[in-house]
Amino acid sequence: MMKSGEGKIMDRKTVEKNRRMHMKSLCFKLASLIPKQEYIYKDSISQQDHLDVAAAYIKKLKERIVSLKQQKMLSGGHGGSAAAAGTAQDPADSRGGKLGFHLPMIDVRHRDPNLEVLLIISSSEASFSFHRVIGVLEEEGAEVVNASFSAVGDKIFYTVHSQAISSRIGLEASQVTERLKQLIRI
CATH class of the missing domain: 3.30.70.260 (ACT domain)
Structure with missing residues (x-):
């Protein structure tokens, strides 16, 4: 016979397992969006390394946007050469x-x-x-x-x-x- 407390523990374990699987899936999607040249090639890259690379890539893109906006302003805002x-x-x-x-x-x-x-x-x-x-x-x-x-x-x-x-x-x-x-x- 199962006690009432055991059912709640199983539900928490299942919820936590599903949460981890969902986070893993999201991290995989994020890693797939980052160009391969952004990675430092190692035998295995941890999930934390993936997040660090993604954060650095996003910062690099933001800097590029700022730079392009400045170039556009300097060229008179005509959008290109x-x-x-x-x-x-x-x-x-x-x-x-x-x-x-x-x-x-x-x-x-x-x-x-x-x-x-x-x-x-x-x-x-x-x-x-x-x-x-x-x-x-x-x-x-x-x-x-x-x-x-x-x-x-x-x-x-x-x-x-x-x-x-x-x-x-x-x-x-x-x-x-x-x-x-x-x-x-x-």
Whole structure:
């Protein structure tokens, strides 16, 4: 026969076991979020070491955020260099404004089997038809997975994510880029 006190002890043991398992799971998730180069390679790393590395990594990221904000303030708050964004231009150019590139702009990124297209145009270019961009991608063997746009001031930013219909055929990013340039007359 079981005494009433034994049932409570078992429940406490089970609760504590579940708590420890939950904490272990959370620590494992945290460790998986930290890049591997942050770890000092040892044969075994304790849970405390994982927490220390995570705390140091978070501090490093916070310092980087502060540094990037300071750089942004020093550069006038325009969000980056002209070389990184595209072709450099005169800031007084009405087609690109202070963004640092000529409009319209196309950026095609290819990572097998995915293709990402970023298109930035001025809202004054009324002759542009977005469905033609989708058509070009489909003609080149891509299936559109996701398409979105956002308008900021007089600029419209289109983003299209696509995949190759056939992994054996693949996608040719340079050909897609050339066809899109012809389409929007860059």
